[in-house]
Amino acid sequence: MAKDMTLLWGTGSVPCWRVMIMLEEKRLQGYDKKLLSFEKMEYKSQEVLDINPRGQLPSFKHGNIVVNESYGICFYLESQFKNQGTKLIPDDTDQQALMYQRMFEGPTFYDKVGAVVYYEYYVPEGERHDSAVKRNREALVTELNLWEGYLQKSSFTFYCLSYVAVQMCYFLIHRLSAQRYPKLGEYHARVKERPSVKASWPPYFVEGQEDWDTLKDI
Amino acid sequence: MAKDMTLLWGTGSVPCWRVMIMLEEKRLQGYDKKLLSFEKMEYKSQEVLDINPRGQLPSFKHGNIVVNESYGICFYLESQFKNQGTKLIPDDTDQQALMYQRMFEGPTFYDKVGAVVYYEYYVPEGERHDSAVKRNREALVTELNLWEGYLQKSSFTFYCLSYVAVQMCYFLIHRLSAQRYPKLGEYHARVKERPSVKASWPPYFVEGQEDWDTLKDI
Missing domain, CATH: 1.20.1050.10 (Glutathione S-transferase Yfyf (Class Pi); Chain A, domain 2)
Structure with missing residues (x-):
């Protein structure tokens, strides 16, 4: 299921971590995960810029769909995988x-x-x-x-x-x-x-x- | 429908305006709308603090439910009035x-x-x-x-x-x-x-x- 997902991330970033927790909660393990270095400014690499003109991490792709803002990714995943893993928007x-x-x-x-x-x-x-x-x-x-x-x-x-x-x-x-x-x-x-x-x-x-x-x- | 809604707002505030546009789009006109003065610091009045410990505008109440963050209010209204007025989250x-x-x-x-x-x-x-x-x-x-x-x-x-x-x-x-x-x-x-x-x-x-x-x- 998560084979067609790619997350470019940096260690120590709260927004990146937020997305990774979300992916775990939605049982989307097995996604393609690439750790980039903040020190080496790899967030400004072409690989990132290709999907994220801001040159920031996280950068996230699901098939041809790109969402980079961490809150946006959470909403997107919850919407696409509503009935999988933890439900993240309560009905009540x-x-x-x-x-x-x-x-x-x-x-x-x-x-x-x-x-x-x-x-x-x-x-x-x-x-x-x-x-x-x-x-x-x-x-x-x-x-x-x-x-x-x-x-x-x-x-x-x-x-x-x-x-x-x-x-x-x-x-x-x-x-x-x-x-x-x-x-x-x-x-x-x-x-x-x-x-x-x-x-x-x-x-x-x-x-x-x-x-x-x-x-x-x- | 919107009689049980109260919006405390200030003129010139982008977050307040965002909520007011949203209320219009969801056809929730007729809500109780109270304009407070930023100059007189009315956002720190007891009326605001009672529902918003941050003492900020917008402050919003629907029945007994309080949501004050403008993005939060937009999501809340879309969720509660999904089939009323403009649909604000696309299906596609x-x-x-x-x-x-x-x-x-x-x-x-x-x-x-x-x-x-x-x-x-x-x-x-x-x-x-x-x-x-x-x-x-x-x-x-x-x-x-x-x-x-x-x-x-x-x-x-x-x-x-x-x-x-x-x-x-x-x-x-x-x-x-x-x-x-x-x-x-x-x-x-x-x-x-x-x-x-x-x-x-x-x-x-x-x-x-x-x-x-x-x-x-x-």
């Missing part, structure tokens, strides 16, 4: 509304963590300011507390997980304190045992995590 | 894949324009740099040319429109040159005649547009 109206709400809050969550973790990567040296670092960290604390509050009210189903939870793995890997954010910690502990998450765990996160402590004091 | 696989791809490229488009238009709003005075302004403008030109290229290959159906096209109205209102971006210009000309777009046109854009020329030279 309340649950579905909550899923859509949390799912589309996901990018905000990710932006806030990115503004802290990738500050030096994205902002050229001459444009960096302590005041911006402080503001970004404060915004992230607010955001984390918001999600901590969401989890106090109701646990997320796996419907949200493939979209949002992958980010939580990522945050915890960056040494976010599970003491200070116990609900996020619990959720992470549960998510990382999910077979789809285990099967797709990017090697980068295992090898490198010793050095990553950007979120330690958040 | 190719068309659907393309819609998901463009739809989720939309936020990147919006971010790039936002980085130019709102630079002074978001970046405190002491942290502003000409180098950043230059970089943001160049990134926007690249992005605009990408979409111009998309439109050269195939016109968007209305499927994409409610998600993406509202941004194009916005860009053109900010005096983006239809000479330099003729396909975007054509698309805008078509979109603004759509009854749903006309019916929901935010008053802010009519009154204020004389002064807006941030995108004039892009």
Whole structure:
């Protein structure tokens, strides 16, 4: 079934991981999977540009159909393989509304963590300011507390997980304190045992995590 | 039908407008619509915070169900009112894949324009740099040319429109040159005649547009 699917991916990328979890959940193992190097800028290679003019990963092809945006790929797969593997859009109206709400809050969550973790990567040296670092960290604390509050009210189903939870793995890997954010910690502990998450765990996160402590004091 | 729906909105907001176009397309006129002031920070009022802890607009309620993220609201409405008004998710696989791809490229488009238009709003005075302004403008030109290229290959159906096209109205209102971006210009000309777009046109854009020329030279 998945023989006619190709995923070009990079290790350490949350959007790539999201797609890989989704492919596992939809029982689409056996797809053609090619790991490209961010360091060597292989995402700007002709192979990528041929299907993705943005030169970004993931880049995904199913037969002649190309979808590259990770959320787009998730929706596309759910639509094409509705009755295969895990159902990712709940039928229940309340649950579905909550899923859509949390799912589309996901990018905000990710932006806030990115503004802290990738500050030096994205902002050229001459444009960096302590005041911006402080503001970004404060915004992230607010955001984390918001999600901590969401989890106090109701646990997320796996419907949200493939979209949002992958980010939580990522945050915890960056040494976010599970003491200070116990609900996020619990959720992470549960998510990382999910077979789809285990099967797709990017090697980068295992090898490198010793050095990553950007979120330690958040 | 739409009597049990409430939309709290602000004029000039692309996400709010997106939802209003969607409500028109799904023939859900007659919903309870309350215009709040950004200037007076009414988006942080208790009325908003009661349903939206982020204190943002749009905030949307249907009966007891709350969805606030604009893309989430679009998906929710399409799911609940599938057979009413315009169908917003195409059945055809190719068309659907393309819609998901463009739809989720939309936020990147919006971010790039936002980085130019709102630079002074978001970046405190002491942290502003000409180098950043230059970089943001160049990134926007690249992005605009990408979409111009998309439109050269195939016109968007209305499927994409409610998600993406509202941004194009916005860009053109900010005096983006239809000479330099003729396909975007054509698309805008078509979109603004759509009854749903006309019916929901935010008053802010009519009154204020004389002064807006941030995108004039892009």
